Amino acid sequence: MAVLSPDTLLLNWLFALPFCAALAAELFPRLALRTRSEREAQALARGPLPFGAVTCLMGLALSFRLLLTVSGDTKIAADYWWTRDLYHLRLGADSFSAVIVLAIYGLGLLIFVHMAGLPTADRAHHRAALLLTAQGCGIGVALSTDLILLVFLLHLMVLSLWSLVSLEAPREADRLLVTCHIGASLVLGSALLMWRQGGDTATAQLPLLLLSAGPSTLKLMALVALTGLLTIMPGVPGHGWLPRLARATPGTGLLSVTLLVLVATTVLLRILPGMLLLPTVPGLGSTSLVLGLVTLWWGAVRAWLDHDMRGRAAWLTVAQSGYLLIALAGAAGTTASPVFLEAASLHLMVTPLALLAIWLSTSAVLARVGTDSLAALSALFGQMPTAGLGLLAGGLSLAGVPPLAGFQVQRLLVSGALAGGNWALAVTLVLANALILFVVWDIFRRAFLRRELPPPVRPGTLALALPVSILVGALLLFGIWSQPLAQWSQLAAGSVLSLRPAP
Amino acid sequence: MTLHSLSIPLSSLVTVFFGAALLVVSTGLAVRTRTAVAGLGWVAVAGSAQAILALAAALRTPEGEALRAAAFQLLAVAAATALAALCSSKTGKTESEAGEPDGLATTGLVVAWLALLGLPPTIGFHSKIAICRALLAEDWTGWVALVLAASAACVWPALSALRSRRLPSLGRLRALCVLALIALTLLLGLYPEWGLLLAEHVARLAAPS
Numbered sequence: 223m224a225v226l227s228p229d230t231l232l233l234n235w236l237f238a239l240p241f242c243a244a245l246a247a248e249l250f251p252r253l254a255l256r257t258r259s260e261r262e263a264q265a266l267a268r269g270p271l272p273f274g275a276v277t278c279l280m281g282l283a284l285s286f287r288l289l290l291t292v293s294g295d296t297k298i299a300a301d302y303w304w305t306r307d308l309y310h311l312r313l314g315a316d317s318f319s320a321v322i323v324l325a326i327y328g329l330g331l332l333i334f335v336h337m338a339g340l341p342t343a344d345r346a347h348h349r350a351a352l353l354l355t356a357q358g359c360g361i362g363v364a365l366s367t368d369l370i371l372l373v374f375l376l377h378l379m380v381l382s383l384w385s386l387v388s389l390e391a392p393r394e395a396d397r398l399l400v401t402c403h404i405g406a407s408l409v410l411g412s413a414l415l416m417w418r419q420g421g422d423t424a425t426a427q428l429p430l431l432l433l434s435a436g437p438s439t440l441k442l443m444a445l446v447a448l449t450g451l452l453t454i455m456p457g458v459p460g461h462g463w464l465p466r467l468a469r470a471t472p473g474t475g476l477l478s479v480t481l482l483v484l485v486a487t488t489v490l491l492r493i494l495p496g497m498l499l500l501p502t503v504p505g506l507g508s509t510s511l512v513l514g515l516v517t518l519w520w521g522a523v524r525a526w527l528d529h530d531m532r533g534r535a536a537w538l539t540v541a542q543s544g545y546l547l548i549a550l551a552g553a554a555g556t557t558a559s560p561v562f563l564e565a566a567s568l569h570l571m572v573t574p575l576a577l578l579a580i581w582l583s584t585s586a587v588l589a590r591v592g593t594d595s596l597a598a599l600s601a602l603f604g605q606m607p608t609a610g611l612g613l614l615a616g617g618l619s620l621a622g623v624p625p626l627a628g629f630q631v632q633r634l635l636v637s638g639a640l641a642g643g644n645w646a647l648a649v650t651l652v653l654a655n656a657l658i659l660f661v662v663w664d665i666f667r668r669a670f671l672r673r674e675l676p677p678p679v680r681p682g683t684l685a686l687a688l689p690v691s692i693l694v695g696a697l698l699l700f701g702i703w704s705q706p707l708a709q710w711s712q713l714a715a716g717s718v719l720s721l722r723p724a725p
Numbered sequence: 726m727t728l729h730s731l732s733i734p735l736s737s738l739v740t741v742f743f744g745a746a747l748l749v750v751s752t753g754l755a756v757r758t759r760t761a762v763a764g765l766g767w768v769a770v771a772g773s774a775q776a777i778l779a780l781a782a783a784l785r786t787p788e789g790e791a792l793r794a795a796a797f798q799l800l801a802v803a804a805a806t807a808l809a810a811l812c813s814s815k816t817g818k819t820e821s822e823a824g825e826p827d828g829l830a831t832t833g834l835v836v837a838w839l840a841l842l843g844l845p846p847t848i849g850f851h852s853k854i855a856i857c858r859a860l861l862a863e864d865w866t867g868w869v870a871l872v873l874a875a876s877a878a879c880v881w882p883a884l885s886a887l888r889s890r891r892l893p894s895l896g897r898l899r900a901l902c903v904l905a906l907i908a909l910t911l912l913l914g915l916y917p918e919w920g921l922l923l924a925e926h927v928a929r930l931a932a933p934s
Binding site for chain 2: 303304305306307308309370374375377378381392396399400403404407408410411414415417418
C-alpha cells in the first residue's frame, strides 16, 4: 500500500483546505440554527467571514512550510489517476507555485478581515463560501501540472467569481462570465494544440516536445493563449468587463478580482515562458509589446478621465497588465535579457499587494462615506488616514515611486530597456508612470486633502483599517528591504523557465 | 481541396459538413431565440451536432477514440437535457402559486446549462475535450475552433434563461430524479473515468465488427 509522504500530504491539504472550508461556510447558518436559538443564529450570521479569515491563516502557515520545502531544487509532485488514457490529475510545487499559493492565502486573509469589518454583510455565508472556492481554484491552478486540470480550475474559478459578483450586480457578472469564458476557451484551445504537438497534457515534458513544433504552430499556440488570458488579466481588448463591474458593485465582489488577476498572470507566466520558451516564438515579442503599450496607456488615460474612485481603481488595474505584457515582450526578444522575466515575476508578487491596497481603500471609503464620487469627497484624511495612506501607497507603488516595492519592478523594466538600447521604450515607461502618479495624487488630493466641508463619515472599525495598514507596511518593507523579494523573484523566474516537476 | 483532404472518405466528408452546418445553425438559433425553453432545445441540438462531428472523425479513422468521444458527448447531452426538462416542467402549480423559486430546480437548471456549455465541474467539460481531441487527431483544427466558438456563443442563451426564469417547486419524485441527475452530472465531471468506460462500452457496440 502506497504511503503519502509528508510533502505530498502538504500539497493535498493546501489544495483541499479552501474547498472544505467553503462547504463549512455554506452550511454555517443551518448548523447555527440547529444548535442555537434563532436570535443567536442571527447574531452569528457574519460568522463565516471570520471563519474564512482563520482558514486563510491556516493556509498561510502551510504555504510558508511549502515555500521552505521547495526553496532549493526540491520539487514536489503528486500524480493521481483521473482517467486512464485522457488526462491525469497532476499536482506539483516549485518555488514559483509556492509563492503564488502564499500570495493567494495572504490576499484572501486580508479580504476576509476587511469584509468582516464592513457594516453590512448580507448573505455572508454565500460570500465566504464562493470566495473560498475561488481561492481553492486559484491555488489549484498554481499547483496544477496538467494543462487540462489547469483549464478546468481556471474555468471553475471564473464560475465562482461569477456567482459571487452575481450577489451584487447580476448583469455585470454575466458580462464577466461571457468575457472570461471566451478567454478560458481560448486557453483551452491553446492547451489542446499543445497536447497535439506534445502528445500528453502533462506540463513536465512539454517544453522539450514543443521545440519540435514549427514556427507557425508555436506562434498560433502562444497567441491564442495570450489573447485568451488578456480577457482575464484584464488587458486591452478583453478588459471591458472590469470598469463596468466596478461601477455596478459596492466593492466587495471586486476585491476578489485581485485574485483573478493574480491567477491569470500566473497562468500567463507559466504557459508562455515555461512551455513555449519565449525567444523561440516568432512575432510574440512585438505583439506583446504593442498590446502592453496600448493596455498601459489606455488604462492610464481612462483612469485620468474617470470621476470616481472605483472607476479609477478599475482602470489602474487594467493599466498594470500593460507592464506585465511589456516585461514578457522584453523576455521574448531574440536578445532577451533575464532582467525582464525577473521584472515579470516581481510584478506578479508586488502588483496584487498594490491593487488590493487601492481596492480596500476604495471599499472603505464607500462603506463609511456612502459614495466614492470624487466631486462629493473632501478632507477625509483626518477621519480616514489609513484609507488615504493605503490608496497613496498602492497607487505610488504602481507608478514605481521609491521607496515602495513597485519601484523595483519599474527599475528592472527601465534598466532592461536601456540595456537593450531601447530608449524609446524606457521614456514611454517613465511617462506612463508619471501619468499614473498624477492620477493617484489627484484622487488623494481631491478625496483626502481638499479643504472643504467633509461629508458625514460613519465610524470605522479595526477590521477595516488593519488590512490596509498591513499592505502599506508590506509595500514599504519590500521597497526598503528589497533583498528577500528580489531573491524570491529570481527563484520564481528560474522556476518558470525550468521544467515543471517531474511526475 | 488538398491531397490530404482527398484521402477523407466521402461518408466522413458529408457527415462532417452536415455536423458543422447543424452546429452553426442550431447555435445561431439558440442565440437568437427569445424563449428559455427554445434556447435550451437548440443548445442541446448543438451539443448533438458536436457528436456528429466526432462520428465523422470515427468514419475516417474507426480505430481512433472518436466513436467513444461521440458516445460520451451524447451521454452528457442526454443527462443535461433530461435534467433541464425535469427542472422546467410544471407540477400543476403556476409560478405565482409556487411562491419562492425552488432552490433544487434552480440548481438543477444551472448544472444542466453548465453541462450543455461544456463547463466544469460537469461531464460536459470532459465530453467537449474528448470531441476536440478526436477532431485534432484528424488534423481538423478548424472544426475544433468551431466547437469552442459554439460553446462560447451558447453562454448568451444560457444566461438569459437563467436570469429570466423563476422555477416552481418540484414534486417529491421529480425532486429525487433531479437530485440523482445533478449528482450524476457532477460526479462524472469530477471523476470522468466511469463516463468514459460507459461511452467505450456503447462505442464498442456501435463499432463495425
